[in-house]
Every structure is written in structure tokens, then in C-alpha cells.
Amino acid sequence: MTDxxxxxxxxxxxxxxxxxxxxxxxxxxxxxxxELSGKYICVANVHTTVTAYExxxxxxxQNGAVLAIPDGGPxxxxxxxxxxxxxxxxxxxxxxxEMLKEGYRxxxxxxTEETLAKMKAVLEEQYPNAxxxxxxxxxxxxxxxxxxEEVITRINEAExxxxxxxxxxxxxxxxxxxxxxxxxxxxxxxxAAFDYLAGNIDRAPEWMQKHSLEWLYRLMQDPxxxxxxxxxxxxxxxxxxxxxxx
Numbered sequence: 277m278t279d280x281x282x283x284x285x286x287x288x289x290x291x292x293x294x295x296x297x298x299x300x301x302x303x304x305x306x307x308x309x310x311e312l313s314g315k316y317i318c319v320a321n322v323h324t325t326v327t328a329y330e331x332x333x334x335x336x337x338q339n340g341a342v343l344a345i346p347d348g349g350p351x352x353x354x355x356x357x358x359x360x361x362x363x364x365x366x367x368x369x370x371x372x373x374e375m376l377k378e379g380y381r382x383x384x385x386x387x388t389e390e391t392l393a394k395m396k397a398v399l400e401e402q403y404p405n406a407x408x409x410x411x412x413x414x415x416x417x418x419x420x421x422x423x424x425e426e427v428i429t430r431i432n433e434a435e436x437x438x439x440x441x442x443x444x445x446x447x448x449x450x451x452x453x454x455x456x457x458x459x460x461x462x463x464x465x466x467x468a469a470f471d472y473l474a475g476n477i478d479r480a481p482e483w484m485q486k487h488s489l490e491w492l493y494r495l496m497q498d499p500x501x502x503x504x505x506x507x508x509x510x511x512x513x514x515x516x517x518x519x520x521x522x
């Protein structure tokens with residue numbers, strides 16, 4: 277059995293998915309937070325896992341993470357069928373919210389100025405223990421080397437315990453891998469978590485989350501953008517994982 281930092285992993289389509297539940301993830305993070313500064317956690321789902329299966333460079337980024345946690349319900353279901361009984365879905369937004377309950381320092385990188393402002397208001401009201409050490413909305417273009425160094429300095433001066441990256445996959449994972457060892461704090465790519473917290477996007481009802489149907493709820497909200505992605509990745513996942521056992 278292989279493991280990452282002492283956590284067992286279940287290889288799915290070549291990606292080492294961490295066999296955790298939320299309590300295990302929280303305990304692991306709390307115990308190792310300082311030594312994990314400068315490293316990153318990927319939030320893995322069917323889309324990112326199929327993308328990694330088809331793209332060797334992205335697969336290396338996923339497997340270079342401290343952990344690739346099972347955000348997608350199908351990943352944890354496959355893990356349990358393959359012998360990891362305690363493996364449960366651990367979503368990026370839920371993990372971020374759990375950490376916000378504690379007295380950590382947080383930096384938020386991604387999304388728009390408007391969304392960050394709305395999220396900050398929610399954080400101040402709902403998570404009084406969280407310290408918002410900083411926020412940054414990058415422009416919708418590649419940063420110059422000088423601009424990137426300025427951002428790194430800004431993040432590091434904030435002395436954050438967590439650096440939450442909300443750029444969407446696969447951009448956020450490449451960003452974290454590229455900044456590994458340069459950014460202080462544990463980086464976690466959380467996709468749409470900023471929009472959820474700001475109230476821009478509604479999360480699926482709890483019963484849909486529990487039955488691995490959050491993807492369907494998101495599809496209903498944004499069918500034009502997400503239909504092809506879900507059609508391709510879901511069918512590829514079923515063929516390669518469920519039928520071919522990869």
C-alpha cells in the first residue's frame with residue numbers, strides 16, 4: 277500500500293487519491309500545518325481525475341500534492357469498493373469552511389474584487405475566529421515575472437497558515453505546483469468555494485451532496501458551460517474506472 281505523508285492512497289486512473297474522511301483530514305492538517313507550509317493540497321473530482329489520466333503533466337501535478345482529497349463522491353465510492361472502508365467525500369468548500377472555524381490566518385487568491393468583498397463580509401459575520409490575512413484578485417491574463425514576485429511577497433508578508441486558491445481546475449493546480457516552496461502557507465485549490473461563500477452560486481441541497489449529485493445541480497445552473505465537460509469526463513470515468521477497473 278502506498279501513502280502520502282502517512283495517509284494511505286487509492287490509485288484511480290493513475291492519480292493517488294487520499295483515503296480520508298473529514299475528521300482524518302482535519303486532524304492531519306492540524307498536526308502537520310507548519311511543516312506543510314509551501315506545499316499544496318489538490319481537491320480531486322471526476323473531472324480533474326479524468327483530465328489527469330489524459331494529461332501526463334497534470335497527473336504529475338496532482339500526484340505532487342501533499343494530498344489529493346476526494347471531493348467527488350464517485351472517487352470515495354470507488355475507494356471503498358477497493359478496500360478503503362473509511363474513505364469519504366471531503367469537498368474543498370467544506371474543508372475550507374471547517375478550517376475557517378478555527379483560529380488560523382487565511383489568504384484568498386482568485387476570483388473577482390466584487391466576490392472577494394462579498395466573501396469577506398460573510399467571513400466577518402459567520403467565522404469570527406478566522407483571521408483574513410489578505411485577499412488578491414489576479415487579472416484575467418498571465419502575470420509578468422515581476423508582478424508574480426510582488427504577489428508572492430504580498431502573500432508571504434500576510435503570514436497566512438492557509439492560502440486558498442480559487443482559480444478553477446486545472447489552472448489552480450498548475451499555479452500551486454509552480455509556486456511550491458515559494459509561497460508560505462499551505463495552499464489548497466478550492467475551485468468555486470469563493471463563489472459559494474460569497475453567495476454567487478448556491479450549493480446543492482444536502483441530500484444531493486450525500487448522493488453524489490452535486491455535479492447535476494451545478495449542471496442545471498450552468499448547462500452551456502458544463503454539459504460537454506460532464507458528458508466527456510463522466511462517460512470516460514465510467515468506462516475506465518467502473519468497467520476497466522483502472
